[in-house]
Amino acid sequence: MAESFQNRSFNFLTRRGFLTAAASATLASCTLGRRIGAVGPTMARAGEFGQLDATAPGGIDLFIERKDLLVGGRPGRAIAINGSIPGPVIHMTEGKEALIRVHNLMAESTSLHWHGILLPFNMDGVPGISYPGIGPGETFTYRFPVRQNGTYWYHSHTGLQEQRGHYGQLILKPADPDPVAYDVEHTIVLSDWTFEDPQRVLWKLKTQEGYYNFQRPTLANLDDQMRATGKSLSEVIGKRLAWDRMRMDPTDIADITGATYTYLMNGKAAHENPTFIAKPGQRVRLRIVNASTMTFYDVRIPGLPMTVVQADGQNIKPVETDELRIAVAETYDVIVTLPEDRPYTLFAETMDRSGHARGTLAPRTGMSATVPPQRRRAMLTMADMGMMMHGDMKGMDGNMDGDDMQAIDGKMHGEDAGHQNMPPRSGSELPTHDLPDRIEHGPDQHGPASITMAQTAYRRLDYPGVGLGEDGWRVLTYGQLRALKRPYGRRPPTREFDLHLTGNMHKYIWGFDGKKWTESDLIRLQYGERLRINMINDTMMSHPIHLHGMWMDLYAGGTMDDNPRKHTVTVQPSELLTVDITPDAPGQWAFHCHLLYHMEAGMFRTVAVVRSFAGGPIDAGA
Ligand SMILES: [Cu+2]
Structure with missing residues (x-):
């Protein structure tokens, strides 16, 4: 039954700039991937997703299932949408009505939320708030008018399902001419993946503070700290003790780190080098979505300035920049132009510097450019503690020492x-x-x-x-x-x-x-x-x-x-x-x-x- 739904209503777009190979791969994996227990060399790879148009006549069907996929080359237990993680890129046209049938092929309840989309609340897809969710074996039909345009995304709002790959990109085409001019466009979905059971990750966070923070200062790396800060041993120890009194850690920038995460760009690990074709002189639009559960990314393309034209699906006055931090769930659209006939690295470094996702912008496939080294992890500073006292933000070294910490300690644990x-x-x-x-x-x-x-x-x-x-x-x-x-x-x-x-x-x-x-x-x-x-x-x-x-x-x-x-x-x-x-x-x-x-x-x-x-x-x- 599911098969016939699928074949009838898949609408692949041929919009220039999108890789049609990815689309046909998805069709294949949707049909074949439902065979339970496919392992070894026949196992499908993450990142082979297609394109669907939810405002085309007849609407679209999405199939949510548990599926073994190769993630970064290793078998992992994913929640796939139409056979892949991420799920298909879903297109909609402003002014039309979207029609999406979501079929839950799992033995557990699920949901699908349209992130950033204005719609009736009972179409929003949050279990317990918008609707009861989509039970095992059930189909839920979403139908809503499309009242906006831009780059967005969708994801599960049930438990920790998003951690297993239950997300994808949304592209809403404007009814009026797009004020952003571009020749080609590429989907960039950043995410984080773990081979652990997400429930076990949560349990570790609850029972062992800082479980995934292997970067915390310890006695073993006091030497490094002294060298890095130019401070004496007693100063360094004093600082360490002060942070301990605060019961926090200056390196606690992310709860979950590269200790468990594999960082993905379009479902591919850094070594798999997802490639985005761009000819020199073309205006290339990158639609960047951070579909991570926990990871902020710092995105840059060494040697190429980026012109930011959209934030969270909303057009902004163009800003040229060299790097942007994209928070979990945000989107940014940027325009780049390759000045030369050579590859450039699209580098997405995690905020905590424990890893990166990476791809290549290149005029042809099979190319790669230098991957920059990861920067040193940052330390939280006095400013992060709200300690810019007396309005004097100048003349501070930015790093807290033990005395500062004692002062804060007194204030924070007042009576x-x-x-x-x-x-x-x-x-x-x-x-x-x-x-x-x-x-x-x-x-x-x-x-x-x-x-x-x-x-x-x-x-x-x-x-x-x-x-x-x-x-x-x-x-x-x-x-x-x-x-x-x-x-x-x-x-x-x-x-x-x-x-x-x-x-x-x-x-x-x-x-x-x-x-x-x-x-x-x-x-x-x-x-x-x-x-x-x-x-x-x-x-x-x-x-x-x-x-x-x-x-x-x-x-x-x-x-x-x-x-x-x-x-x-x-x-x-x-x-x-x-x-x-x-x-x-x-x-x-x-x-x-x-x-x-x-x-x-x-x-x-x-x-x-x-x-x-x-x-x-x-x-x-x-
Ligand atoms: Cu939070």
């Missing part, structure tokens, strides 16, 4: 805990430009579910991120993002609240305002209001925060005319980041950290867009 959150402020119109550059932390310490807390959180819009900006080349920042055209619905907010990002790394509890999802209430937004959320990151990690169903208008230092809008915003350690929202999509929506294991550990809220705060049912027909 003034237990206060209530500040009530939401509302009333008159709030300012929309030149917002305050910092916020002092209130008395609430958010209880035992929050172990660290910066005294002051700062705007860090021009900070490229830990480990970036010292290499002598340009790095993209949020402060550079400006919408190409003024987005709709911009007006001053009349209500605001602060939302603290909190966590306890020992117990591996992550949440908002010190509470896990299971301990929290709904966040209620009134339909049509204009609302501001000030996100304050009390933790030492960067969290990519994602709101379903509605745009977040990011305060990026511009004005209502040109601040960008995003579906996912990274909040860096000790950062104050502000977004304005118009809740224009009635229903229930997910709002969460997109680091999969943080979400699973509780950094998640349900948002309800209601007709009135006075009560009454959620009116989906509003």
Whole structure:
């Protein structure tokens, strides 16, 4: 039955620039790959995905199944979509209706969420919020009008399934002529893969703090630290002890590292060298999606500047840069042009410097260029701790020493805990430009579910991120993002609240305002209001925060005319980041950290867009 569905409704695109070989390979693997237990030399390779058009007549079918695939040349237990990881690139055309039948061929429940897409809430694909999920053997039909364009992606919202490859790219073609000119385009899906059972990874994180952080300073590498910092043995030991008192680690930049991860570009490991054809002089559009569960990537092409034209599917004023950090769940579109008839390395280094994904941009197949060495791992700094005291950001070496740490220690474990959150402020119109550059932390310490807390959180819009900006080349920042055209619905907010990002790394509890999802209430937004959320990151990690169903208008230092809008915003350690929202999509929506294991550990809220705060049912027909 499944076979006939498939053959009838696969619509392969022939758009120039896409590799048709990949498409036919997918058709083959879909048909053959369903044979259970295919192993050894006959096992299909990850990364052989096709192209489908969900707005073509008849719609499309997606088949979700457990499948053994060669990942980086090793057999792994994947969750494949139409036979592959990533799943097919799904195209849609703005103004048309998308029709997607998702068939669950697994013995467990699944789901499929359209990341960044505006649609009725019951089409959003989050089990327990939008619908019950897709049970074993069941088919769920998604049908929604396509109201936007740009580069997006889709993925499972069930348990840890995304870690096994349940994701793919979405390309939404604009109804009007595309303001971005290009000759060829390529899909770049970055992800992280483990051969371990993801549940076991989570268990290790919960029971052994820093399990995957083999880079932490230890007695054995005190010598290295002394050499690197030019400090004495006692200073180095003092610093180490200070971090221990803080019960954190300056190298805790990622929870999960290359110790278990294989880093993938389009399902291929670095040594498999996925190749993207680009002739000299062509304008090449790279549609980059970070479909990782936990990995931030720093993307660059040595020798080639990149012109960033889109962020999270939204056109921005073009910015030329040399490197960009892409958070989990973000997308960036860049234009590059090869000046010479030679290959260039597309290098995606992990933020924690424990590995990389890599491909090659080349005029022909079978070529490769020099792969740059991985840079040294970065250390968190005083700024990450919100310790830019007295506004004096100059004259600091950026690295904390033991005395600084003692001062912080005293502040952070003060006796003034237990206060209530500040009530939401509302009333008159709030300012929309030149917002305050910092916020002092209130008395609430958010209880035992929050172990660290910066005294002051700062705007860090021009900070490229830990480990970036010292290499002598340009790095993209949020402060550079400006919408190409003024987005709709911009007006001053009349209500605001602060939302603290909190966590306890020992117990591996992550949440908002010190509470896990299971301990929290709904966040209620009134339909049509204009609302501001000030996100304050009390933790030492960067969290990519994602709101379903509605745009977040990011305060990026511009004005209502040109601040960008995003579906996912990274909040860096000790950062104050502000977004304005118009809740224009009635229903229930997910709002969460997109680091999969943080979400699973509780950094998640349900948002309800209601007709009135006075009560009454959620009116989906509003
Ligand atoms: Cu997080």
